[in-house]
Amino acid sequence: MRQPSAIEPPRGGLSVGEQALQAQTALLPYALAAFGICLPAYVWAGSHAPNAAWMSVSFVIFAIGWGAFYAVVNWLKQPQAADPRRRARVQLMGGLIWAAAIAQIAAFAQGAGPFRESLLLAALGAAVVCVVFTAPWLPSLLIVAPAALAGPLIGLFSRTESRELAQISWGAVALALALGLVVNRILRRQFALAAEREVLMAERAEQAEAARRLARSKSDLVATLGDEIRNGLTGVAHVLAAASGRGGRAAPSRAQLSAALDAANDLLSVLETTLDAETAEAGRLTVRPQPVDVVGLVRDLALLARPQAAAKGLELRVHVAPELAATSGAAVADPVRSRQVLAGLIGNAVKFTVRGRVEVRVALNEAGRLAVEIVDTGPGLTDDELAVAFEPFQRVARTSAGTTGAGLGLTLARQLARLMGGDLRAHSALGVGSCFTLELPFDRHASAGPPLEAGPAKAERRRLRVLLAEDEALNAAMLRAHLEQLGHQVVHAASGQRAIELARVCDLDLMMIDARMPGLDGHETIGALRAMDGQAALTPIVALIGGDPDEARDCLAAGADALLRKPVTVPAVARAIAEALASEPAANDRVVA
Known part of the structure; x- marks a missing residue:
């Protein structure tokens, strides 16, 4: 595990440096008391000095230092001390205040006559006290402790008559510093263990919360x-x-x-x-960004939604900003997913609007992104209701009564928009209406082809010979009906082995392989088909999956050109066929139709 930094806290806990600061903060009141107890002894010893005026000045300086340190201790209890960097600077400043006070005592002791050595030893004892109280935090120990010890030691070494005492004091000081470093090392190890424990506890809490969210999601899924x-x-x-x-x-x-x-x-x-x-x-939904003609897509969707709007007496309009019409370029998004999002937003606007109009506005915003606004004159939502509308499995009871749905449309739309590099925002006014804005990246140098068609028109342009490998009779009958409705000729195989045999002898334009079949699974069948000799190995393949991401990954890895998730619809079948026919063999990034 990575060692936490000195000041920045690891995820879910305090860093080693912050814990050291807290430990030193807890000791500071005792340091204040210790120097307060030392003050009378210092006054008594200093009173015997020949220079009473100098002693008075030194006493005043000592008292000022004690008062400043008292203010530092009180400040560390305030909310401003929550910033570890600021607290570190203040604690260093407080330690240096005591170092300065000890230095001036040592300077005063030089003129104290017979009490010189006694005062210097008292100052040295105060400096050792600083070593004790700075031991928890290494920067303080390395900066404040030497600064506090310097004055008394210099005073002792400055005169010949006190050299022997100075050497003894130097040995004691070295021992004190060594013990301080040992204590600091032990505390740092304890702080590191505590920081790692906090990280582990935070990770465990996150995992537990993720498990609870998953359980709630599954419960809501089952209920819905x-x-x-x-x-x-x-x-x-x-x-x-x-x-x-x-x-x-x-x-x-x-x-x-x-x-x-x-x-x-x-x-x-x-x-x-x-x-x-x-x-x-689960983070397994993939998109394939490419230039998309969003204006054409919006017009197609509005054309499809216009009969439903007309049946309710609603006016449905599309407005394209003139500057967008005069600008070259295209939005960069997944064509299938962008259509899915826009179809859901336009469908919701028509479904929930009782009277008035629905307007779709397409323009470039100030950030240079393509913005599609779907504005309606529906019942409108409060801020709280709007937040609920974007929550999974949540529906606004006031507006959704009598309508179907799982409460996932807006949640999924926002996720898809962000996967494509855009976003979905909304604002609403109660009793006035709502506006949902889909933003997508825009490339002024891109060129988009025609929009992806949702109906069978595109697929009907070419009659295909399709091999359908599906072991369940009901699903096979339904798929055959969809394919024949699109104008294609169907050859059915009830197993993967039978599909391989038919592929060897039949001239096929497309193969649809179920991912789950007895004997050979779908990905095994696809792999065997791709390993065949001749033109059969190049035939486009659509894999029929149930919704398991592992199935999709295995089929794509085996060589499927497109995915079709069950249960299927005619438009979904048409899109999957168009995707497979337009794709390179064994593409690895196909979207699910």
């Missing part, structure tokens, strides 16, 4: 998913029971089927958001 899954599946089960004729129920109407589809889509959205949030919380 439990409610959303129960509510969504109850409606879907009711419609399916009616469709099957169970219980004598009539066939479901188109409105009931539409409601069941909405419930299923809401449930899929909740699951995807929750998985993304958990991945981001």
Whole structure:
């Protein structure tokens, strides 16, 4: 473990230097008392000196030093003394005050006649007391103690008649300094052990708090998913029971089927958001920054949201600042994640606004970053409600009643924005509306391609022959339906081994491999496909994963070009296919569709 610095405290505790200062501070009142007790003895001895005026002046200087030191001791009890550097300077100054007082006593003793040696020995004893009280803190011991000892020793060595006494005193002083250094070394080791113990305790407390946060997060996750899954599946089960004729129920109407589809889509959205949030919380969510046409992206998203806004009687506008339209360059962000964030913000504005309008403003701010403001005339939020809105698994009860969601959308959006080098800020006024601002880095020399399309239009431009390796029949049927809806031809394999056999004999444009299959796992199957001879080894591969980051890492390492997380939707399948077709083989930094 790294040794703590002399003054700067280690994480969670006091440094060795701070502990030494505290130990010396605890001894200072005793030093004050010791010099106070010495004062009468000094006055008595000095009263026998032939020069009474000089003795009076020395006494006054001693008293002034005692008073100044008393002020230092009182200052160390004040809040200003919390700064260790300031406290270190003040404690050194207090020690030097005593060193100066002892030096002037030694100077006075030189003219004290027969009491010269007695006063010099008394001054030397006071200097040794300084050695004792400066021992805990090494800088004080090395600076104050020699300064205090210098005066009496110089006085003793200055005259021939006291040379023998001076040599004896020098030996005693050397022994005192050696003992002071030994004591300081022992204390420093104790302080270092205490500092390490504080660091270990702080780390343990952080780990315990992280474990508590994880437990709360998992508990909130289970509670949220439990409610959303129960509510969504109850409606879907009711419609399916009616469709099957169970219980004598009539066939479901188109409105009931539409409601069941909405419930299923809401449930899929909740699951995807929750998985993304958990991945981001674990620090395993990755982004791939590249030039993005945010203006085109915003216009596409506004076009998709306009029917929902029109159904509620809302006006939805997009405003692009003229200076941005006249400026070359592009935002630098992950195209999929930036679309995800903007779609969530625009969708929230439309969902929570009852009347009025929603406006999306795109401009360059003063910092040279691209700012997308989503402004609505919704119910607005107080400062406390706005803080709650960004907390995971928290929803504002006043505004979210009757709406679905896990309370993770804004939390995830802010995490994604910061991962892309930007930020997400918000301000709101109760009863007036809210404004959410997404900031992204902007490069004036970058050139962005067309925005990533969310629907099946792009995928329909080319009919692909797709090998689907999925062992679960229900998932295979759903994926086949999505792929056929996009206009592709599907060949199904129920195992990884069967997928390898079909890849050898079929002319394929794309392969979709499930990460978990009996026999050969997904990454093993992908590795085997990449090891094949011929064109089959270069065929783009989409790995189907469940949400485990290890699955994603293993599949990418084996050679997958894109990832598609289950449960899947048609737009997600289209994005994954577009990503795989546009990627180099065995890319290691693909995003999850």
